[in-house]
Amino acid sequence: MTLQLYILRQLGIAIAFAVGGMAFIAVPGIVVGAVHKLGSVGMQSVFGYLPLVAVELVPYLVPIGFLLALVSTYGRLAADNEWTAICMAGMHPVRLLLVPLLFAAAFGAGTWWLAANVTPRLKLAQRTYLKESMVGAFRRLAPGRTELRIGRFYISGRLRVEDTFYDVLIHVPGGDVGGERTLLADEARFEIVTGKTLTIAMRNARTVKGNVDFQSERPTVRVNLEKLFKADHSKRIAGKYMTNGEIREALRADLYDENPELERQLHFNVQERVALGFVYLMFLTLGVPTGLLLRRGTQLGALAAAVGYALGYYVLSVRAPRLLLDLEALSPAAAAWVSNSVGFAVGAVLCRRALWR
Amino acid sequence: MRFAHLEVGGRIDRYVGSLFVASYATAFLLVVGLMVILDLASKIDYLEPWEEGGEAPTLLALRYWVLNIPFLFLQVAPFVTVIAGMFTATRLRKNNEVVAMLGAGVSAHRVVLPVVLGGALAGLGMFALREGATRTIGLQRDFVHDLLENRRHVRVFEDQWLRDRAGNVIRLGRFYPATGDPPIAVVEDIQATIREDGVWQSITAEEGVYVQFDDPADTTGWQLSRGRIEEVDREQIVPTRIERLRGIEFTPRDVLVAHKADTAPLELSFSEVRELARRDPDNVQWQTLLQYHLSFPVANVVLLLVALPFLLRHGRGKGVEGLVLGCLLCLFYFAADFVARTSGMVGAVGPVVATWLPVLFFGSLGVVLYDSMRS
Numbered sequence: 001m002t003l004q005l006y007i008l009r010q011l012g013i014a015i016a017f018a019v020g021g022m023a024f025i026a027v028p029g030i031v032v033g034a035v036h037k038l039g040s041v042g043m044q045s046v047f048g049y050l051p052l053v054a055v056e057l058v059p060y061l062v063p064i065g066f067l068l069a070l071v072s073t074y075g076r077l078a079a080d081n082e083w084t085a086i087c088m089a090g091m092h093p094v095r096l097l098l099v100p101l102l103f104a105a106a107f108g109a110g111t112w113w114l115a116a117n118v119t120p121r122l123k124l125a126q127r128t129y130l131k132e133s134m135v136g137a138f139r140r141l142a143p144g145r146t147e148l149r150i151g152r153f154y155i156s157g158r159l160r161v162e163d164t165f166y167d168v169l170i171h172v173p174g175g176d177v178g179g180e181r182t183l184l185a186d187e188a189r190f191e192i193v194t195g196k197t198l199t200i201a202m203r204n205a206r207t208v209k210g211n212v213d214f215q216s217e218r219p220t221v222r223v224n225l226e227k228l229f230k231a232d233h234s235k236r237i238a239g240k241y242m243t244n245g246e247i248r249e250a251l252r253a254d255l256y257d258e259n260p261e262l263e264r265q266l267h268f269n270v271q272e273r274v275a276l277g278f279v280y281l282m283f284l285t286l287g288v289p290t291g292l293l294l295r296r297g298t299q300l301g302a303l304a305a306a307v308g309y310a311l312g313y314y315v316l317s318v319r320a321p322r323l324l325l326d327l328e329a330l331s332p333a334a335a336a337w338v339s340n341s342v343g344f345a346v347g348a349v350l351c352r353r354a355l356w357r
Numbered sequence: 358m359r360f361a362h363l364e365v366g367g368r369i370d371r372y373v374g375s376l377f378v379a380s381y382a383t384a385f386l387l388v389v390g391l392m393v394i395l396d397l398a399s400k401i402d403y404l405e406p407w408e409e410g411g412e413a414p415t416l417l418a419l420r421y422w423v424l425n426i427p428f429l430f431l432q433v434a435p436f437v438t439v440i441a442g443m444f445t446a447t448r449l450r451k452n453n454e455v456v457a458m459l460g461a462g463v464s465a466h467r468v469v470l471p472v473v474l475g476g477a478l479a480g481l482g483m484f485a486l487r488e489g490a491t492r493t494i495g496l497q498r499d500f501v502h503d504l505l506e507n508r509r510h511v512r513v514f515e516d517q518w519l520r521d522r523a524g525n526v527i528r529l530g531r532f533y534p535a536t537g538d539p540p541i542a543v544v545e546d547i548q549a550t551i552r553e554d555g556v557w558q559s560i561t562a563e564e565g566v567y568v569q570f571d572d573p574a575d576t577t578g579w580q581l582s583r584g585r586i587e588e589v590d591r592e593q594i595v596p597t598r599i600e601r602l603r604g605i606e607f608t609p610r611d612v613l614v615a616h617k618a619d620t621a622p623l624e625l626s627f628s629e630v631r632e633l634a635r636r637d638p639d640n641v642q643w644q645t646l647l648q649y650h651l652s653f654p655v656a657n658v659v660l661l662l663v664a665l666p667f668l669l670r671h672g673r674g675k676g677v678e679g680l681v682l683g684c685l686l687c688l689f690y691f692a693a694d695f696v697a698r699t700s701g702m703v704g705a706v707g708p709v710v711a712t713w714l715p716v717l718f719f720g721s722l723g724v725v726l727y728d729s730m731r732s
Contacts, residue, residue, distance in 0.1 A: 024684055024687075025388050025391055025392075026395055046699065053399065057395055064391070064394065145642060146637055149619070152516055154518055154528070158639070169550060171518075171528065182528075182548065206557070208557075209559070209561070303383075303387065304383060307390040308390075310390075310394060311390055311393065315397070318397060319418070
């Protein structure tokens with residue numbers, strides 16, 4: 001029991017460090033990626049988008065952290081000859097894997113639950129978030145920008161002072177009163193009214209394109225912001241946005257009887273999420289023997305090998321299962337487990353080399 | 358030549374330098390490998406079947422991720438440097454090499470000077486890599502990315518706005534960067550406005566093809582179909598037909614840069630941002646990005662100056678505590694840099710203040726920490 005508690009403490013600290021360390025590296029990358037995707041929409045929007053992206057990355061970060069922790073912990077046990085001493089005391093090496101097995105079970109269950117119930121809803125939320133952020137940024141009129149664009153509506157000025165543009169070109173898309181038109185003005189002041197209507201008060205406006213007859217020296221154009229975005233015509237790919245409960249309901253109700261391909265896809269999605277939960281067990285069979293076998297030196301080689309396993313696994317898992325599914329070479333359940341099977345096979349060989357007595 | 362009791366480029370410098378280089382290579386593999394996995398995870402949609410049938414070729418997807426590696430690295434390069442510095446300092450401390458060097462009369466500042474210089478080199482390398490990679494593989498990467506993201510075999514931009522070299526605004530209904538055999542750039546539904554001698558003129562055309570002309574003074578340009586030019590301020594005037602675009606100067610590459618500026622402004626290179634800023638001098642976004650391209654590489658040195666003193670602290674149990682404190686300060690720097698830069702890009706703060714304030718604050722802190730290292 002003392003030994004198990006010792007390994008529990010060592011592994012727990014290593015997992016905390018590994019996941020924390022990767023979060024330290026990954027969070028800037030996630031934030032930079034979010035800013036790249038959202039553009040200059042403001043910090044509030046970026047902070048709101050971060051949880052949507054970060055939760056999706058948990059099924060990748062935590063398994064890799066677990067793998068690195070295993071390599072580090074068991075590598076150190078071997079390097080300090082503690083592993084040798086324990087084995088010499090008559091304890092079977094497999095008994096020393098009980099603690100990581102517990103961790104794998106707990107993490108695996110959590111990851112499966114996340115993939116089955118939370119991530120599908122987040123994927124859908126991400127799609128709408130971008131649109132809402134851009135509208136929000138436009139409503140704030142992004143001070144300092146001489147060029148604003150939302151959907152097909154466009155404003156560009158040579159100079160801007162607060163909400164007034166000078167030497168301004170305005171393109172208003174069709175759909176509103178007056179149809180599509182492009183206007184030039186010496187001066188244009190913008191104001192958002194009730195959060196939905198953009199009012200543009202111009203001075204010395206003339207038409208570049210379109211049929212507009214300005215009766216006044218200071219005409220005003222009103223644009224409905226709600227209508228400016230293109231409608232999203234892309235179809236939802238069913239399984240990706242459905243939780244496990246929704247998939248089961250759909251299959252029970254035979255909604256996809258006339259679409260066997262989609263039915264296969266749904267079965268695949270369910271199995272894929274289960275396979276994701278078993279990644280921890282697979283990484284256990286890879287990480288422990290790697291740490292034991294590459295114990296010489298500073299463990300950097302073992303850690304680099306671990307990252308290599310993770311990279312190889314994820315590269316294989318993004319394409320091979322779907323390819324086999326499309327070719328109907330395997331059943332949906334079997335296709336979902338292909339990557340894990342390859343990992344388990346390699347892990348079995350390594351475990352035999354490192355643990356066999 | 359000696360500096361602080363040690364020969365410049367001598368054995369100790371070479372030893373510490375080689376440790377840093379090895380640590381940098383490992384940190385690069387770890388950090389960039391992790392970034393590739395995260396990028397893969399966030400873009401897993403690219404490999405799903407397309408709605409119209411078909412899917413992205415596996416080799417194309419692999420090509421994208423290989424071409425994207427330099428750009429992923431540039432996003433987190435200062436963190437690779439600081440992690441490499443941490444590895445190096447930890448290794449020196451673990452083997453009691455720092456104690457031995459201090460005992461020999463070499464100051465801690467001098468011991469880690471090769472690491473700081475390595476960080477400065479990394480910063481310069483960052484700048485050069487961004488310019489070089491954007492010029493050489495940037496277009497290919499953007500092309501493959503567009504095909505994967507938009508799930509199509511032909512690249513086309515719709516409703517693209519840009520400014521030409523004189524700052525005139527142009528609207529392109531559709532732009533095909535490379536179409537036909539041999540591939541040429543084609544635009545459809547061109548609309549541009551120019552001001553000549555105080556008079557606004559509007560240029561429109563149904564189609565434009567980027568060709569090489571025989572005129573030695575004007576080798577390349579846009580050959581127009583149904584091109585017209587007319588004055589905006591005067592009514593009832595017959596438009597003049599034109600066959601070549603004159604008075605408006607832009608190239609297909611300008612359109613690609615304008616599209617990148619719309620969709621991923623942080624991926625623009627310094628030279629691209631400089632050109633955009635020249636064409637639109639009052640736009641704070643370009644001014645902020647210009648300064649950002651200069652200040653972000655400096656973070657390589659700033660983060661090292663902040664983190665190294667914590668790792669070289671002596672005394673029992675100070676190693677882990679120092680590591681955690683160093684990491685926290687680096688995170689704070691990143692957070693401050695992000696907040697300040699975003700404020701600059703939305704116009705809340707001036708561009709120079711937005712980009713250089715975190716560098717100055719943390720740089721000063723780093724210099725104080727570095728200087729106050731026990732030695």
